[in-house]
Amino acid sequence: MIRLKVPSSFSRVLDVVLPPHSLITGQVLASSDGEADTELWQCLKFIDDPCCTACGFPFEFEQGEDALCMRCHAHKPEFDHARAAITYDENSRKLILDFKHGGRTDGLKFFAVQMLRAGRQILEDADMLIPVPLHQARLRRRRFNQAALLARVISQKCGLPYQTEILMRNKNTPSQGGQTFLGRKRNVSGAFGVSPQQAGFLKDKHVVLIDDVYTTGSTLSACAKTLKRAGSARVDALTFMRVVRPQEIPK
DSSP: OOOOOOOOHHHHHHHHHSOOBOTTTOOBOSOTTSTTOHHHHHHOOBOOSSBOTTTOOBOSSOOOTTOOOHHHHHSOOSSSEEEEEEEESTTTHHHHHHHHTTOOOTTHHHHHHHHHHHTHHHHTTOOEEEEOOOOHHHHHHHSSOHHHHHHHHHHHHHOOOBOSSSEEEOSOOOOOTTOOHHHHHHHHTTOEEEOTTTGGGGTTOEEEEEEEEESSSHHHHHHHHHHHHTTOSEEEEEEEEEEOOOOOOOO
């Protein structure tokens, strides 16, 4: 059972000494978990059931148990289940851009709490969290891996260990932005590997991949395929946001 940890007295004191600010308006807030940020809550679309049992694509109406979306019917992903907390759209994209490219990390606590809500079922019997890795060249440019930061905060809140030394990115692939589903799939083919020294930790384990945004699922599928080949029994994925658009079935 996942047990959420209560904020420490140090965290509460820190909120007083260095008051948190709204991720949307910049106004001072009472706490850093986003609960008091009314502007933030009003502009976000939260994802919950009903959704595709495989990729988590939200359904407008109940589709029945274990229902799959059109894309997963046509091309089942390599991961077992994926869930996301919030829809990526014009209102929410600023949060990710400020975090990913602006280095704004004060929203991490809010991001993690929402991911724990969305991923409560897949986290229940998981063994470890593994963030989607960046290639070393990109990591040097960006200075941090946003997925690893998310995994660390989620780990602190739920008690699951997170591992950053197991899954590696061997190819410095071009940006996935603007590419088609099949283009993204080709782009990340063979991009990931498992450290030979760490592979033993994966045997028969239930792994939850952590990333910031689910777009087509190609990156997460490539990671899941790599982990399963190395011995993982089950691989799920949990992201803060996901793109939700009318689905087209790639040929």
